[in-house]
Each structure stands twice: as structure tokens, then as C-alpha cells.
Amino acid sequence: MDGRQSVAEAVVSTYRKAPVTLSIFASYFISRICSSLWLNYRLFVSLPGGPLPKNIVGWSIHYFLLSPLSLHSAWTSTRLVRSFLPTTPQSNSQHLTTGVYLPRRKGPGPLAAGTVPHRQLDQFTSESDNTATSGQEASTDAGDPSASKQQAQEAIQHIHSTLRTDANSHPAHLRLGPSMIETHSTALFAVSHTLVTGSENVSRSTRSARFPSALSRRFLSSIKGEYVHMHCQSSAETQDEHAAWSEDGSLHMTLHPDDAALVVERGWGQLHPLAGFPSYSGFWFGWPAWLTRLRSSAARSARWWTSSSVPTESNAKVAKAIGLPPTYCLVYSPRDMEEAKVLLDIIHAATAFAIGSRPTSH
Template identity: 25%
Template sequence: MAFSMDSSRVTRFFDDLRIPDLIVRHRGATLAALGLAVVAPFAIRDYQTFLSYGPGGLPHNVVGWLIANVMRLVAREQTSTLPYSDKSLYLSSRPGFLPPDFPPHRSSPRPQFGAHPVPQRQVTQLPDPETREKLIARFQALGEAAQAKGLVDIKQSLYERRHAALFVSSTRAWHPVAQRSRGEIAHVHAGLDGSIHVTLHPGDCKKVIEAAWGQRHGLAGVGSRKIPGSLPVNYVLVYAPRDEAELDIVLAVVRASVAFMAGLEGPLE
């Protein structure tokens, strides 16, 4: 009996509210509430995915997540080599710095990436911690050797803001691609994935992408070449190496990046 009485009171309460009338009078608020109820679970999962990449160039919080989602609206496809057919690209009429028939075609399918263009992070086919540490050590040794030759400076990445990067030495002339990238040549993502961002000769970009060793950054080539710091189309991510043989290949790509960006006539010795 008590239950029947409580139920009737609840029924009268909602009748008194005149829910249909309220919905009609506050249609905008109602739609917004319904939209939020539908979108909220997806937004929470998307935010958790963003955090799972680890710290990068954007703030590792809600602000960074919102910026990353705005960037999704302008991000481009990443595996076509058509952009490198543009004859106006710097040094496009000259051979690149990678050897002929190099790199060999990668044996695995391309790894999967997070949905956000920034930070660009590989989420499958990750290296073990030992391989990642070897990569970081060899990348650092390569950079120090190039620095000793007056080719590069080593400092914090302008794009990642958390990793050391190689830059064209301030003592050298900077060609147009170096100017657009603010001198940044390459950096390793020293977190979980161990992938590498490099800036390459157009012909070498094509080789790396065609051999399934990497893909362009989603924002590479977006915006005007006159905008300082915008990413050149030459800005490519090289997939994380998983063993010694793959380490040798990706470091050869880094050497080609240094040679191109430092304005060398031939390969980095």
C-alpha cells in the first residue's frame, strides 16, 4: 500500500511539472542536455586516449586535448607520396641523401596511430625498453658527432618541448626548409613509442613512405610557407625500430635528415 501511495505521488509530481510543455518552452536547453548525454561518454574516452600518449608538445590536460581536437579538423592524410611530386619543393630536382634502393621495404604492415594529429604517436608495434634505450643512446651519439663537426646544435625540441632535438647549427646558412622548421632537424619520442620525427629531402620522404618505414605528420604542409614555425611537407615520422637491424635503418634515415637540413652536398660521413 505504501508503495502504491509513493508511486501516485511521483506520478502527480511529474504531471504537475508538465514535462512536455517544459520541453517545448526550453527546446534549446533540452537538445543541449540530450546532446551532452550522448556525447559525454565518447568525449571521456577520447580524452583518456589523448592522455595515454604521454606528454608531448601540447599541455597534457584538458586544454591540450581541446587543441588537439581542433587540429583534427585541418589534419591531412599521411601516406600519399603525391606531395613530393611538386617541382617547387626545395632541392626537388636533385637526388636525395639516402642510398639507392634504400630503405628496404618494411616487413610488417604500418603500425596504428592515435586519432589525434598532435602528439603524433604510434600505439602498436612498440619496441621493448632495451631497444628504445639503444635508440636514444645512438641518436644522442649521432647528434654529438654531428655537433663536433659544426653541423648541428642540440637543444630542446620546439615541437615536442620535452625531448632533445637536433637543430641546424646557428653557424650555418639555413635553407628555406630549415627556416620553416625553425632549424629543427629530428627528435626521438623518448616515451613509450620510440618513433622519430625527421625533416627529409623530398625524394627521401618519398622513399621512406613508399617503403612503409614512416608517414607524414598530419599537419605537415598545412598553412602557408610564410608562417614561421609551420610544419614543412618534408616533416615525416619514422616508425619505432624493434631490433638491431631496424635501428640501423632508422638511424640511416636520421643521418640523411642531418645531411639535408645542414646543407651538405653529399651523405653525412
């Protein structure tokens, strides 16, 4: 009690000696804090989608509850991602688990913000490539904003139509519908395993496919089989080939751990800030994610894995998880058809992991 009184007396004494100076410093720090909170609130309100209401209540939940539990960008968008995800003998390969080579994405990665929702903020077209590659001559099409935007929209539409084609070609294993995570997004659901019935037995729909791994069923159990959704909306019906698509064609998807690490390292995406929380994280048993920044680099880990939370045997009994899978990634929006082809390779790898076999239509 005496210590608190002495501190209070020291503050009062300082204020009496230099009231103007102390008031200026206090006003500066208060204004900076208020400005930072206001900008964060405006950013949250501007982000499309997400289950939280776009008001002060939703922002308070996002800022004070979810943000402190989010993974730092050092874990979600750098090579440190491999210390977060489980490793396999093929972890250092530059090929996806489907055998397809994954090239490096051109240019620096785009900005992303938010926790719920989590969104890409820029680089929706190839216009940004012109500023990133100074000293190189840009093509006429790349320098034309309208042509660049049209290329991006065609790439987004191509991916969306391919998702529909995949679902129509494999009705026993895939279903296309509105996302349960992002209600205004289009999602692919894996229906060829035990997520629907909760049974450990192979259902009739899986007889023509290899039974998904215990890891896949564990990861998808908390999101009801929704392994990919695309953030896109057209100004007309989705069946209209000439509909104008929104710029944001980024995707959230659940990948095999090797594929997730490769996608991040090759610059095609980043982990969701809440990936692995809470079922796979050490929040309940170890350090919260934000405390890992204070630990030494030798002892630091993004989240703590336990043998009970990650099944390693193919015939292991799968318990339902809560929250997002640890390989839940934001994959960046395609800027042209070449990038759309790469994104489709990543989506097909996600499909193979989700249903246990690769679609034969591609």
C-alpha cells in the same frame, strides 16, 4: 520560419506518439557521442609531450581546432602521399637521396594518434611480429618479452648516441640540444645556413659544406633549424650507458620530398597530420584539408601548392615559413639494431638535406 515550426511540430508529434522509443534512440546517440568524446579526451591526455596543456582546454584546442585541419590517414600513410609532395625526376627510386637503398619495413605499420602531440602507440618491440607472422616459427629471443624490450632499448640508445656523435663531429654545422617543438625530446639543429642570421649570404660556418638548397632553408625556417628530434627519455643521465630507456624511440624529422615519400611507401613512417600547414597548404586559398575528403577522386588534393610558397630555384630568395614543413614525418621507433641502422640512414639523408652535405663520419 514556417519551415522551422513545421519541423518542431513534427518532432513533438512523433514524441507524443512514441515517447519511449524516441527517448531510447536519443539516449543511445547522446551516450555514443559522449563516450567517443571521453575516449578521445583520455587518449589526448595519455599522449606524452606536446605544447598543449593536458586538460580540457588543451583537448578542446586539439579536437575542435587542430583535428579538423589534419590530413586524413589516407594522405599521410599511403602512396597518395606523392600527390601531396612536390615531385622530381627521381621520385620513383627505391633509394634515398644519399644513394642508400631503403628496404621495406617488416610487418604492418604501427598505430599512431594525435595531432599535437603526434605519437606512435604500439610496436615498440619485436613481440608484435610473432602475432603478425602466424605460421612462421619465432626465434627464442623474439619470443622473450624481456629480450625483445632490451633489443629495442639498445637500438634507441644507439641512435641517440649517434645523434650526439654527429653533433660533436660537425660543431660548425650541427647542434644537439632540447627540442623546441617537443621540450622533453633530444633534437639535432642545422646551424650551417641562414636560419640564425637571416642573411642570404653564405656564412663562415658553411665554407666547408655545400650551401643548403632554397627548399631546405624554406622548410627549416619555421622550426628554427630543428630537422630531427627523438622521443626518448632515460631513467638516468643520458651519458649513462646502462640507463633504462623509455619504449618510445620514434622520431619526427624534416626530409627531402623524395625521401619523405619513400619513407612512407616503404613503411618506415608517416606524414604529420599538420604537415605543410599553414604556409604550404591551401587553407587560406583553397580547400581546408578535411573538405578534400568530400571531393571527387579526380579533383582531390590534400593541400594546394603555389609557386610562391615552394622555391624551385637554388638561388631563390627564401621567405620565412609558418607552421610545419610539408615533409615533416613521424619515423617509427626501432625494434632492433637492424632497424636502427635503417633509421640512421634516414637520419643521414635528413642531415644531408638540412646542411647541404653528408656527414663524413659514417
